[in-house]
Amino acid sequence: MNKPPKVLIVDDEPAILKAMQINLLQRGCEVLLATDGEEAVQMALKEKPDLILMDVVLPTIDGMEACHRIKSQSTGFIPVILVTVQNELKNKIAGMNHGADDYLTKPFVFEELNTRVAAMLRIKRAYDDQQTASITDALTGIYNRRYLQPRLKEECDRSLRYGQPFACLMLDLDHFKNINDKYGHPFGDEVLKQFAARLREHIRRADIFVRYGGEEFVLILPETDINEAKRVAENLRDVVQSKKFVAGAQSAAVTCSTGICIFPSAAATTFDSLLKRVDEALYEAKKSGRNCVRIAA
Ligand code: GH3
Ligand code: MG
Numbered sequence: 001m002n003k004p005p006k007v008l009i010v011d012d013e014p015a016i017l018k019a020m021q022i023n024l025l026q027r028g029c030e031v032l033l034a035t036d037g038e039e040a041v042q043m044a045l046k047e048k049p050d051l052i053l054m055d056v057v058l059p060t061i062d063g064m065e066a067c068h069r070i071k072s073q074s075t076g077f078i079p080v081i082l083v084t085v086q087n088e089l090k091n092k093i094a095g096m097n098h099g100a101d102d103y104l105t106k107p108f109v110f111e112e113l114n115t116r117v118a119a120m121l122r123i124k125r126a127y128d129d130q131q132t133a134s135i136t137d138a139l140t141g142i143y144n145r146r147y148l149q150p151r152l153k154e155e156c157d158r159s160l161r162y163g164q165p166f167a168c169l170m171l172d173l174d175h176f177k178n179i180n181d182k183y184g185h186p187f188g189d190e191v192l193k194q195f196a197a198r199l200r201e202h203i204r205r206a207d208i209f210v211r212y213g214g215e216e217f218v219l220i221l222p223e224t225d226i227n228e229a230k231r232v233a234e235n236l237r238d239v240v241q242s243k244k245f246v247a248g249a250q251s252a253a254v255t256c257s258t259g260i261c262i263f264p265s266a267a268a269t270t271f272d273s274l275l276k277r278v279d280e281a282l283y284e285a286k287k288s289g290r291n292c293v294r295i296a297a
Protein backbone atom coordinates (compact mmCIF):
# COMPACT_ATOMS: atom_id res chain seq x y z
CA MET A 1 0.00 0.00 0.00
CA ASN A 2 1.19 3.51 -0.76
CA LYS A 3 2.27 5.72 2.10
CA PRO A 4 -0.10 8.63 2.84
CA PRO A 5 1.09 11.83 1.16
CA LYS A 6 2.90 14.22 3.47
CA VAL A 7 1.73 17.82 3.14
CA LEU A 8 3.35 20.85 4.80
CA ILE A 9 0.99 23.77 5.49
CA VAL A 10 2.58 27.15 6.14
CA ASP A 11 0.40 29.95 7.52
CA ASP A 12 0.73 32.44 10.39
CA GLU A 13 -3.03 32.49 10.96
CA PRO A 14 -3.87 29.71 13.48
CA ALA A 15 -7.52 29.43 12.39
CA ILE A 16 -6.60 28.89 8.72
CA LEU A 17 -3.84 26.45 9.65
CA LYS A 18 -6.28 24.46 11.75
CA ALA A 19 -9.02 24.40 9.09
CA MET A 20 -6.60 23.27 6.38
CA GLN A 21 -5.07 20.69 8.69
CA ILE A 22 -8.45 19.11 9.51
CA ASN A 23 -9.42 19.09 5.85
CA LEU A 24 -6.22 17.31 4.75
CA LEU A 25 -6.25 14.86 7.65
CA GLN A 26 -9.78 13.89 6.58
CA ARG A 27 -8.42 13.22 3.11
CA GLY A 28 -5.85 10.79 4.45
CA CYS A 29 -2.79 13.06 4.33
CA GLU A 30 -0.04 13.26 6.91
CA VAL A 31 0.11 16.94 7.86
CA LEU A 32 3.03 19.10 8.99
CA LEU A 33 2.62 22.70 10.14
CA ALA A 34 4.85 25.76 10.02
CA THR A 35 4.03 29.34 10.93
CA ASP A 36 6.81 31.34 9.26
CA GLY A 37 8.94 31.24 6.11
CA GLU A 38 12.21 30.28 7.72
CA GLU A 39 10.62 27.37 9.56
CA ALA A 40 8.99 26.24 6.29
CA VAL A 41 12.35 26.08 4.50
CA GLN A 42 13.94 24.11 7.37
CA MET A 43 11.01 21.73 7.63
CA ALA A 44 11.02 21.11 3.87
CA LEU A 45 14.71 20.16 4.09
CA LYS A 46 14.24 17.89 7.08
CA GLU A 47 10.91 16.25 6.27
CA LYS A 48 10.89 16.23 2.46
CA PRO A 49 7.09 16.60 2.22
CA ASP A 50 5.23 15.66 -0.99
CA LEU A 51 3.55 19.06 -1.23
CA ILE A 52 3.75 22.50 0.40
CA LEU A 53 0.79 24.85 0.79
CA MET A 54 2.28 28.24 1.51
CA ASP A 55 0.82 31.54 2.60
CA VAL A 56 2.61 34.56 1.09
CA VAL A 57 2.47 37.14 3.88
CA LEU A 58 4.52 35.51 6.66
CA PRO A 59 6.90 36.51 9.48
CA THR A 60 10.72 36.14 9.08
CA ILE A 61 10.90 35.57 5.32
CA ASP A 62 7.74 35.81 3.22
CA GLY A 63 6.21 32.95 1.23
CA MET A 64 7.71 34.12 -2.09
CA GLU A 65 11.23 34.09 -0.66
CA ALA A 66 10.65 30.78 1.16
CA CYS A 67 9.34 29.29 -2.08
CA HIS A 68 12.38 30.56 -3.97
CA ARG A 69 14.75 29.01 -1.40
CA ILE A 70 12.90 25.69 -1.38
CA LYS A 71 13.02 25.58 -5.17
CA SER A 72 16.72 26.38 -5.45
CA GLN A 73 18.14 23.51 -3.34
CA SER A 74 17.72 19.77 -2.85
CA THR A 75 14.01 20.35 -2.06
CA GLY A 76 13.39 21.81 -5.53
CA PHE A 77 11.31 18.83 -6.65
CA ILE A 78 8.64 19.43 -3.96
CA PRO A 79 5.56 21.10 -5.49
CA VAL A 80 4.52 24.38 -3.86
CA ILE A 81 1.04 25.93 -4.01
CA LEU A 82 0.93 29.54 -2.84
CA VAL A 83 -2.30 30.24 -0.99
CA THR A 84 -2.82 33.96 -0.46
CA VAL A 85 -5.12 36.98 -0.22
CA GLN A 86 -2.99 38.75 -2.85
CA ASN A 87 -5.28 38.17 -5.78
CA GLU A 88 -3.97 40.50 -8.46
CA LEU A 89 -2.55 39.10 -11.67
CA LYS A 90 0.87 40.62 -10.93
CA ASN A 91 1.01 38.74 -7.58
CA LYS A 92 0.18 35.46 -9.28
CA ILE A 93 2.86 36.02 -11.91
CA ALA A 94 5.42 36.95 -9.24
CA GLY A 95 4.55 33.78 -7.30
CA MET A 96 5.02 31.53 -10.29
CA ASN A 97 8.28 33.33 -11.10
CA HIS A 98 9.51 32.50 -7.59
CA GLY A 99 9.11 28.84 -8.51
CA ALA A 100 5.58 28.13 -7.27
CA ASP A 101 3.74 25.39 -9.15
CA ASP A 102 0.27 26.74 -8.54
CA TYR A 103 -1.49 29.73 -6.97
CA LEU A 104 -4.75 29.85 -5.06
CA THR A 105 -6.36 33.00 -3.68
CA LYS A 106 -8.07 33.37 -0.33
CA PRO A 107 -10.87 33.05 0.48
CA PHE A 108 -10.96 29.69 -1.28
CA VAL A 109 -13.49 26.91 -1.49
CA PHE A 110 -12.16 23.66 -0.03
CA GLU A 111 -13.35 21.76 -3.07
CA GLU A 112 -11.01 23.80 -5.27
CA LEU A 113 -8.10 23.48 -2.83
CA ASN A 114 -8.56 19.73 -2.66
CA THR A 115 -8.71 19.40 -6.44
CA ARG A 116 -5.47 21.34 -6.81
CA VAL A 117 -3.83 19.34 -4.01
CA ALA A 118 -4.86 16.08 -5.70
CA ALA A 119 -3.48 17.27 -9.05
CA MET A 120 -0.11 18.22 -7.53
CA LEU A 121 0.12 14.94 -5.61
CA ARG A 122 -0.54 13.03 -8.86
CA ILE A 123 2.41 14.76 -10.49
CA LYS A 124 4.58 14.22 -7.42
CA ARG A 125 3.76 10.49 -7.32
CA ALA A 126 4.61 10.11 -11.02
CA TYR A 127 7.90 11.92 -10.37
CA ASP A 128 8.70 9.64 -7.39
CA ASP A 129 7.90 6.50 -9.41
CA GLN A 130 10.17 7.72 -12.17
CA GLN A 131 12.95 8.48 -9.69
CA THR A 132 12.69 5.00 -8.18
CA ALA A 133 12.67 3.33 -11.60
CA SER A 134 15.78 5.23 -12.67
CA ILE A 135 17.86 3.72 -9.84
CA THR A 136 16.34 0.22 -9.88
CA ASP A 137 17.46 -2.75 -11.93
CA ALA A 138 14.37 -3.96 -13.82
CA LEU A 139 15.28 -7.66 -13.72
CA THR A 140 16.28 -8.14 -10.08
CA GLY A 141 14.56 -5.20 -8.39
CA ILE A 142 17.75 -4.18 -6.55
CA TYR A 143 19.67 -0.91 -7.12
CA ASN A 144 21.39 -0.36 -10.44
CA ARG A 145 24.74 1.10 -11.33
CA ARG A 146 23.37 4.64 -11.66
CA TYR A 147 22.54 4.53 -7.95
CA LEU A 148 25.95 3.19 -6.93
CA GLN A 149 28.25 6.00 -8.08
CA PRO A 150 26.89 8.88 -5.93
CA ARG A 151 25.99 6.56 -3.05
CA LEU A 152 29.46 5.06 -2.90
CA LYS A 153 30.97 8.54 -2.96
CA GLU A 154 28.73 9.45 -0.02
CA GLU A 155 29.82 6.33 1.90
CA CYS A 156 33.49 7.15 1.26
CA ASP A 157 33.05 10.73 2.49
CA ARG A 158 31.17 9.55 5.57
CA SER A 159 33.71 6.90 6.38
CA LEU A 160 36.63 9.37 6.08
CA ARG A 161 34.79 11.94 8.21
CA TYR A 162 33.94 9.56 11.03
CA GLY A 163 36.96 7.24 10.72
CA GLN A 164 34.59 4.33 10.27
CA PRO A 165 35.75 1.91 7.53
CA PHE A 166 33.28 -0.01 5.37
CA ALA A 167 33.63 -3.06 3.12
CA CYS A 168 33.02 -3.19 -0.61
CA LEU A 169 32.38 -6.60 -2.18
CA MET A 170 32.16 -7.41 -5.87
CA LEU A 171 30.51 -10.71 -6.74
CA ASP A 172 30.49 -12.31 -10.18
CA LEU A 173 28.71 -15.51 -11.18
CA ASP A 174 31.10 -18.18 -12.38
CA HIS A 175 30.94 -19.41 -15.97
CA PHE A 176 27.58 -17.80 -16.35
CA LYS A 177 27.87 -17.84 -20.11
CA ASN A 178 27.70 -21.65 -19.87
CA ILE A 179 24.38 -21.42 -17.99
CA ASN A 180 22.90 -19.36 -20.81
CA ASP A 181 24.37 -21.63 -23.46
CA LYS A 182 23.15 -24.80 -21.81
CA TYR A 183 19.71 -23.77 -20.47
CA GLY A 184 18.86 -20.69 -22.51
CA HIS A 185 18.75 -16.98 -21.77
CA PRO A 186 15.36 -16.97 -19.97
CA PHE A 187 16.67 -19.48 -17.44
CA GLY A 188 19.81 -17.33 -17.07
CA ASP A 189 17.55 -14.37 -16.28
CA GLU A 190 15.74 -16.45 -13.68
CA VAL A 191 19.05 -17.41 -12.05
CA LEU A 192 20.06 -13.75 -11.83
CA LYS A 193 16.72 -12.89 -10.23
CA GLN A 194 16.93 -15.72 -7.72
CA PHE A 195 20.59 -14.97 -6.99
CA ALA A 196 19.70 -11.38 -6.03
CA ALA A 197 16.70 -12.55 -3.98
CA ARG A 198 18.72 -15.17 -2.15
CA LEU A 199 21.49 -12.73 -1.25
CA ARG A 200 19.01 -10.09 -0.20
CA GLU A 201 17.65 -12.50 2.39
CA HIS A 202 21.10 -12.82 3.94
CA ILE A 203 22.24 -9.21 4.16
CA ARG A 204 21.39 -6.45 6.59
CA ARG A 205 18.92 -3.65 5.90
CA ALA A 206 21.71 -1.08 5.97
CA ASP A 207 23.77 -2.92 3.35
CA ILE A 208 23.68 -1.53 -0.18
CA PHE A 209 23.17 -4.17 -2.86
CA VAL A 210 23.62 -3.23 -6.51
CA ARG A 211 23.53 -5.01 -9.85
CA TYR A 212 26.70 -3.54 -11.27
CA GLY A 213 26.61 -5.20 -14.69
CA GLY A 214 25.25 -8.33 -16.39
CA GLU A 215 26.18 -11.00 -13.82
CA GLU A 216 28.23 -8.75 -11.56
CA PHE A 217 27.02 -7.36 -8.25
CA VAL A 218 28.40 -4.88 -5.73
CA LEU A 219 27.63 -5.08 -2.03
CA ILE A 220 28.53 -2.27 0.38
CA LEU A 221 28.69 -3.24 4.04
CA PRO A 222 28.79 -0.10 6.21
CA GLU A 223 30.86 -0.15 9.40
CA THR A 224 32.38 -3.53 8.59
CA ASP A 225 36.01 -4.60 9.06
CA ILE A 226 37.93 -7.13 7.02
CA ASN A 227 37.23 -10.12 9.27
CA GLU A 228 33.52 -9.48 9.29
CA ALA A 229 33.53 -8.84 5.51
CA LYS A 230 35.28 -12.17 4.92
CA ARG A 231 32.75 -13.94 7.09
CA VAL A 232 29.85 -12.36 5.18
CA ALA A 233 31.42 -13.16 1.79
CA GLU A 234 32.04 -16.81 2.74
CA ASN A 235 28.51 -17.12 4.03
CA LEU A 236 27.08 -15.70 0.78
CA ARG A 237 29.32 -17.98 -1.26
CA ASP A 238 27.80 -20.88 0.65
CA VAL A 239 24.26 -19.55 0.29
CA VAL A 240 24.75 -19.56 -3.50
CA GLN A 241 26.44 -22.93 -3.94
CA SER A 242 24.48 -24.92 -1.34
CA LYS A 243 21.18 -25.02 -3.22
CA LYS A 244 20.49 -25.45 -6.93
CA PHE A 245 18.65 -22.74 -8.83
CA VAL A 246 15.34 -24.07 -10.12
CA ALA A 247 12.89 -22.71 -12.71
CA GLY A 248 10.21 -24.89 -14.23
CA ALA A 249 11.74 -28.24 -15.13
CA GLN A 250 15.27 -26.85 -15.27
CA SER A 251 17.79 -26.65 -12.47
CA ALA A 252 21.46 -25.75 -12.21
CA ALA A 253 24.18 -25.44 -9.60
CA VAL A 254 25.76 -21.99 -9.62
CA THR A 255 28.79 -20.53 -7.84
CA CYS A 256 30.20 -17.04 -7.54
CA SER A 257 33.57 -15.42 -7.00
CA THR A 258 34.04 -12.45 -4.72
CA GLY A 259 36.56 -9.64 -4.36
CA ILE A 260 36.71 -7.56 -1.16
CA CYS A 261 38.24 -4.18 -0.47
CA ILE A 262 38.02 -2.18 2.75
CA PHE A 263 37.73 1.61 2.54
CA PRO A 264 39.80 3.39 3.63
CA SER A 265 42.73 0.96 3.70
CA ALA A 266 46.26 0.61 2.33
CA ALA A 267 44.65 -0.89 -0.80
CA ALA A 268 42.19 1.97 -1.35
CA THR A 269 42.74 5.46 -0.01
CA THR A 270 40.50 7.29 -2.47
CA PHE A 271 37.02 6.82 -3.88
CA ASP A 272 38.48 6.42 -7.38
CA SER A 273 40.75 3.52 -6.46
CA LEU A 274 38.11 1.54 -4.55
CA LEU A 275 36.17 -0.07 -7.41
CA LYS A 276 39.41 -0.71 -9.30
CA ARG A 277 40.92 -2.54 -6.30
CA VAL A 278 37.84 -4.59 -5.60
CA ASP A 279 37.66 -5.56 -9.28
CA GLU A 280 41.30 -6.69 -9.12
CA ALA A 281 40.52 -8.79 -6.05
CA LEU A 282 37.63 -10.38 -7.95
CA TYR A 283 39.97 -11.13 -10.84
CA GLU A 284 42.32 -12.87 -8.36
CA ALA A 285 39.39 -15.01 -7.17
CA LYS A 286 38.66 -16.01 -10.78
CA LYS A 287 42.34 -16.82 -11.36
CA SER A 288 42.45 -18.91 -8.18
CA GLY A 289 39.83 -21.30 -9.56
CA ARG A 290 36.52 -19.40 -8.90
CA ASN A 291 33.95 -20.08 -6.13
CA CYS A 292 36.22 -18.32 -3.64
CA VAL A 293 36.84 -14.98 -1.92
CA ARG A 294 39.92 -12.78 -2.35
CA ILE A 295 40.94 -9.57 -0.59
CA ALA A 296 42.49 -6.55 -2.32
CA ALA A 297 46.24 -6.48 -1.74
P1 GH3 B 1 33.55 -15.95 -15.43
O1 GH3 B 1 33.51 -17.07 -14.49
O2 GH3 B 1 34.93 -15.64 -15.86
O3 GH3 B 1 32.88 -14.74 -14.89
O4 GH3 B 1 32.77 -16.40 -16.72
P2 GH3 B 1 31.37 -15.89 -17.25
O5 GH3 B 1 30.93 -16.79 -18.34
O6 GH3 B 1 30.44 -15.71 -16.11
O7 GH3 B 1 31.75 -14.46 -17.76
P3 GH3 B 1 31.58 -13.75 -19.16
O8 GH3 B 1 31.92 -12.32 -18.89
O9 GH3 B 1 32.37 -14.47 -20.22
O10 GH3 B 1 30.08 -13.91 -19.53
C1 GH3 B 1 29.08 -13.31 -18.80
C2 GH3 B 1 27.77 -13.77 -19.34
O11 GH3 B 1 26.66 -13.21 -18.64
C3 GH3 B 1 27.58 -13.41 -20.79
C4 GH3 B 1 26.23 -12.77 -20.86
O12 GH3 B 1 25.46 -13.28 -21.91
C5 GH3 B 1 25.59 -13.12 -19.53
N1 GH3 B 1 24.65 -12.11 -19.12
C6 GH3 B 1 24.89 -10.81 -18.84
N2 GH3 B 1 23.75 -10.17 -18.52
C7 GH3 B 1 22.76 -11.08 -18.60
C8 GH3 B 1 21.35 -11.05 -18.41
O13 GH3 B 1 20.75 -10.01 -18.07
N3 GH3 B 1 20.65 -12.19 -18.59
C9 GH3 B 1 21.26 -13.35 -18.95
N4 GH3 B 1 20.52 -14.45 -19.11
N5 GH3 B 1 22.58 -13.42 -19.15
C10 GH3 B 1 23.32 -12.31 -18.99
MG1 MG C 1 30.93 -14.28 -14.63
Ligand code: MG
Pocket residue numbers: 172215216
Ligand atom coordinates in the same frame (compact mmCIF):
# COMPACT_ATOMS: atom_id res chain seq x y z
MG1 MG D 1 31.37 -10.70 -15.43
